[in-house]
Amino acid sequence: MTAIWLIVNDRRHQAEVEPRTHLADFLREDLLLTGTHLGCEHGVCGACTLMVDGRPVRSCLTFAATCEGADVRTIEGYDGDPLMASLRAAFSRHHALQCGYCTPGMLATAYDIVRRLPEADEARIREELSGNLCRCTGYAGIVAAIADVLAAPPAAAVQPIARPAPQRDTDRDSPTRERTPAPPEGRPAAPASPSVAIPERIEDGVTLERRLELSVAPDRVWTLFQDLPSVVRCLPGAALDAASEDPAEPVRGSFTVAIGPMRATFEGRALVSYDADHRAGRVRGAGSDPVSRSRAEGELRFRVADGSHSGASAVVVEMTYRLKGPLAQFGRPAIVADVVDRLMARFADNLSAFAEGGEAVHSEPVSGFGLLFGALVDRAKHLFARRQG
Numbered sequence: 001m002t003a004i005w006l007i008v009n010d011r012r013h014q015a016e017v018e019p020r021t022h023l024a025d026f027l028r029e030d031l032l033l034t035g036t037h038l039g040c041e042h043g044v045c046g047a048c049t050l051m052v053d054g055r056p057v058r059s060c061l062t063f064a065a066t067c068e069g070a071d072v073r074t075i076e077g078y079d080g081d082p083l084m085a086s087l088r089a090a091f092s093r094h095h096a097l098q099c100g101y102c103t104p105g106m107l108a109t110a111y112d113i114v115r116r117l118p119e120a121d122e123a124r125i126r127e128e129l130s131g132n133l134c135r136c137t138g139y140a141g142i143v144a145a146i147a148d149v150l151a152a153p154p155a156a157a158v159q160p161i162a163r164p165a166p167q168r169d170t171d172r173d174s175p176t177r178e179r180t181p182a183p184p185e186g187r188p189a190a191p192a193s194p195s196v197a198i199p200e201r202i203e204d205g206v207t208l209e210r211r212l213e214l215s216v217a218p219d220r221v222w223t224l225f226q227d228l229p230s231v232v233r234c235l236p237g238a239a240l241d242a243a244s245e246d247p248a249e250p251v252r253g254s255f256t257v258a259i260g261p262m263r264a265t266f267e268g269r270a271l272v273s274y275d276a277d278h279r280a281g282r283v284r285g286a287g288s289d290p291v292s293r294s295r296a297e298g299e300l301r302f303r304v305a306d307g308s309h310s311g312a313s314a315v316v317v318e319m320t321y322r323l324k325g326p327l328a329q330f331g332r333p334a335i336v337a338d339v340v341d342r343l344m345a346r347f348a349d350n351l352s353a354f355a356e357g358g359e360a361v362h363s364e365p366v367s368g369f370g371l372l373f374g375a376l377v378d379r380a381k382h383l384f385a386r387r388q389g
């Protein structure tokens with residue numbers, strides 16, 4: 001058991017929890033705050049969304065033990081809050097709920113939208129709501145209710161604010177600790193120098209192998225692969241912060257992926273080495289996302305070979321990765337494999353365009369909820385096809 005303290009709806013609680021206990025279970029079963037609903041328990045439906053340190057989180061993916069010192073607000077904790085009162089009234093006016101199962105999570109997300117995005121139009125509201133599923137209403141009433149509140153926010157509405165920075169392990173010991181100041185933009189500042197250790201090898205990792213066919217000669221592709229900034233530019237969501245000429249020095253960078261309202265940016269370091277004799281290379285790296293408190297480490301080995309027809313090339317990629325923390329819940333090998341396939345397809349498009357003198361076609365971070373959904377649909381299709389067969 002792990003001893004923790006945390007603030008829930010302005011009251012301080014002390015408890016002993018098992019390391020595996022989710023925040024949602026802790027709230028429902030230990031504190032009897034059953035307004036937090038559990039649907040999928042896989043981070044997909046959004047029913048369990050609530051606020052931790054002013055940010056919406058999936059409480060089914062958040063371990064209670066990681067909330068030590070956190071400020072948690074559940075749907076029961078908004079008495080006297082004018083913005084939540086307006087949202088509740090607007091939900092009633094627009095028939096934005098039927099069975100009500102999704103409603104606590106919807107209201108938490110709606111609250112975040114109104115505070116953070118005062119200019120949001122219908123398309124943006126729908127995008128921000130994409131991580132909350134409702135099986136009853138068809139969403140029209142929910143979107144209309146949020147638009148109503150955005151059009152006429154309550155007089156005492158909380159002004160749009162930058163979301164608070166996440167609590168760091170170092171400032172969790174004292175109930176009177178000072179909060180890390182919020183950064184000017186919505187995303188909390190990451191540590192300037194991530195100090196995640198680069199593992200020598202990945203124990204217990206998942207390995208995937210892929211072959212990319214490119215309509216560009218192998219020599220050209222090999223030359224491109226040695227130009228790290230160009231490779232990174234071709235990888236949607238990737239950014240290079242610092243690279244040294246010395247191959248023994250790690251490069252610093254980040255990789256962003258968004259899953260509905262959850263956006264993870266893994267900041268970290270990687271060692272890159274090349275084997276010119278075999279037109280091969282190896283990248284070993286590790287990074288962490290301070291917001292979701294998730295960590296990733298991985299190794300990627302690649303080889304540039306002749307393609308299946310003259311003048312073409314094939315890049316054979318083998319990657320081993322391991323995810324830790326709440327986002328590991330999304331790390332099921334089948335889903336990750338589908339997501340990687342889509343990422344690789346974009347990477348191949350970009351690489352081909354770049355090698356032919358053009359610009360990267362896809363530069364935006366991978367929009368993970370679309371990908372996740374696409375991946376789930378693809379898997380459903382496979383299963384369906386198998387059953388039909």
Ligand code: FES
Nearest residue numbers: 039040041046060
């Ligand atoms: S219960 Fe579905 S996202 Fe948490």
Ligand code: FES
Nearest residue numbers: 098100134135136
């Ligand atoms: S109101 Fe029933 S799931 Fe949304």
